[in-house]
Amino acid sequence: MEIIKSGTRIDFVRLRYFAYGFSWLMILMGIVSLIVKGPQFGIDFAGGTLIQIKAAQSVTIDAIKKGLAEVNLEGTTVQQIGAASDNGYLIRAETPADTGKGFSEKLQADMTATTGQKVEVQRVEMVGPQVGKDLRTKALYAMFYTMVILAIYISGRFELKWGAPGVLALFIFAAVYLFSMFGVSIPVLIFVALAITLLMFWQLRLKYAMGATVATIHDVAITVGALSLFNFEFSLSVVAALLTLAGFSLNDTIVVFDRIRENTKRYPRLPTRDIINRSINETLSRTILTSFTAWMTVICLYFLGGDVTRDFAFSMIVGIFIGTFSSIYVASPILLMFKDEKPSARAVPA
Numbered sequence: 001m002e003i004i005k006s007g008t009r010i011d012f013v014r015l016r017y018f019a020y021g022f023s024w025l026m027i028l029m030g031i032v033s034l035i036v037k038g039p040q041f042g043i044d045f046a047g048g049t050l051i052q053i054k055a056a057q058s059v060t061i062d063a064i065k066k067g068l069a070e071v072n073l074e075g076t077t078v079q080q081i082g083a084a085s086d087n088g089y090l091i092r093a094e095t096p097a098d099t100g101k102g103f104s105e106k107l108q109a110d111m112t113a114t115t116g117q118k119v120e121v122q123r124v125e126m127v128g129p130q131v132g133k134d135l136r137t138k139a140l141y142a143m144f145y146t147m148v149i150l151a152i153y154i155s156g157r158f159e160l161k162w163g164a165p166g167v168l169a170l171f172i173f174a175a176v177y178l179f180s181m182f183g184v185s186i187p188v189l190i191f192v193a194l195a196i197t198l199l200m201f202w203q204l205r206l207k208y209a210m211g212a213t214v215a216t217i218h219d220v221a222i223t224v225g226a227l228s229l230f231n232f233e234f235s236l237s238v239v240a241a242l243l244t245l246a247g248f249s250l251n252d253t254i255v256v257f258d259r260i261r262e263n264t265k266r267y268p269r270l271p272t273r274d275i276i277n278r279s280i281n282e283t284l285s286r287t288i289l290t291s292f293t294a295w296m297t298v299i300c301l302y303f304l305g306g307d308v309t310r311d312f313a314f315s316m317i318v319g320i321f322i323g324t325f326s327s328i329y330v331a332s333p334i335l336l337m338f339k340d341e342k343p344s345a346r347a348v349p350a
Contacts, residue, residue: 008281012328013273013336019329023218026322030225037228042235042311043092045136047129049073049099051091051107052122058087059115067114071107073097081307088122090307099126137186139239141176144190146243147216148172148197150250151209158208158257165209168200211334212253215326219249219319226318227311237312245319248294252287252327259283260332276332291324 043050053064061078068076073093082088097103104121111119127135148169155165176193180186194217201210220242227238259279267275298320302313 008284009277010281010284011277012280013277013333016329016333016336019325019333023222023326023330026222027218027225030222030228033225033228037231039228040231040233041132041136042233042238043125043127043132044236045132045139045234046094047096047127047132049091049093049095049097050123050125051093052081052124053089053091053111054120054122055087055089055111055115056118058084059089059117059119061089063115064089064091064111067107067111067119068093070110070114071097071103096126096128099124135236139236140186140190142239143220143242143246144176144193145173146246147194147213150216150246151197151201151206151213154212154250154254154257155206155209157254158261159206161204161206164204165201165206168197168204172197205338207335207338208257211257211331212250214334215249215253215323215331216246218326218330219245219323222322223315223319227315230314232311232314235311237309238315241312241315241319245316245323248320249323249326252290252324253331255283255286256280256327256332260335272336276335280328280332287324287327291320295320 061080064078065076068091073091073095076091076093079090079092080088081090104124107124108119108121111121152162152165152169156162172193176189179189194213198210198213201213223242223245224234227234232238256279259282260275263270263275263279263282264272267278270278295317298313298316301309302317305313
């Protein structure tokens with residue numbers, strides 16, 4: 001199915017500076033939000049106790065907190081979830097509770113007594129603070145290793161260079177592991193490692209790997225900023241969404257890169273700028289159809305999937321849009337940063 005007519009010649013490269021401005025604005029807004037609000041970690045990363053209850057009739061939050069006091073839960077916040085008629089409530093406690101045998105039954109009985117309504121305990125989750133800290137660290141490592149491994153794949157896939165990127169990756173992984181043993185801040189360590197990785201890609205002239213890595217960092221940064229701006233929590237489901245969108249964005253980028261490589265061989269005297277424009281136009285139908293169908297799926301998941309999947313769905317809604325945008329306006333134009341060694345004559349393809 002072709003929704004974009006063949007022969008379309010939109011000059012995407014000409015608009016790249018406007019796209020860069022949009023990207024930097026989104027990234028800066030996210031950074032400011034993270035600095036002002038601070039990251040809002042879910043129970044997976046912050047530790048504590050999460051309880052979801054459902055009452056037969058509407059009850060007050062004060063009555064719910066009174067029932068929580070009976071089971072020694074401190075620092076609790078109560079939030080109504082779903083429609084008002086559902087009478088559903090989500091309870092977060094800063095301290096881990098002893099959720100062993102009999103906890104749910106006792107909580108349910110205390111809630112029923114203090115609220116005057118029959119209360120059903122639907123979910124109880126508890127994570128210790130040390131476990132939450134370990135999960136945060138592992139999530140950061142997962143994102144970092146994913147980006148570097150994908151960059152190595154791109155280098156081998158498009159530039160037939162496996163040796164140098166592989167050695168670089170092993171060196172980076174070893175350095176990150178070594179410095180982490182000395183108590184160096186993991187976020188700072190990973191930021192420096194990514195900066196060094198991009199610098200080495202530039203020195204080694206790995207243009208495809210650099211384009212894919214910058215685009216992935218761009219997608220993750222904007223999605224994380226959007227989560228902070230709209231007050232979503234960072235949880236394991238969000239990390240899963242970030243890893244998923246990294247793969248989704250890379251898949252779209254590979255399609256464009258494949259066409260760029262084909263057109264480079266087909267039109268060897270055509271400047272890189274024109275090859276990029278032609279390649280993006282030729283793959284535009286596929287990009288729109290793939291992204292749109294996936295986008296509509298996660299939109300439905302956001303509105304119909306309930307509170308458990310909402311963070312994941314929101315991350316994917318933002319990530320799919322930004323990932324499609326970056327394949328066109330970030331990953332491909334990065335190739336223009338490298339010296340165009342083709343002849344200056346402009347061949348006009350048949």
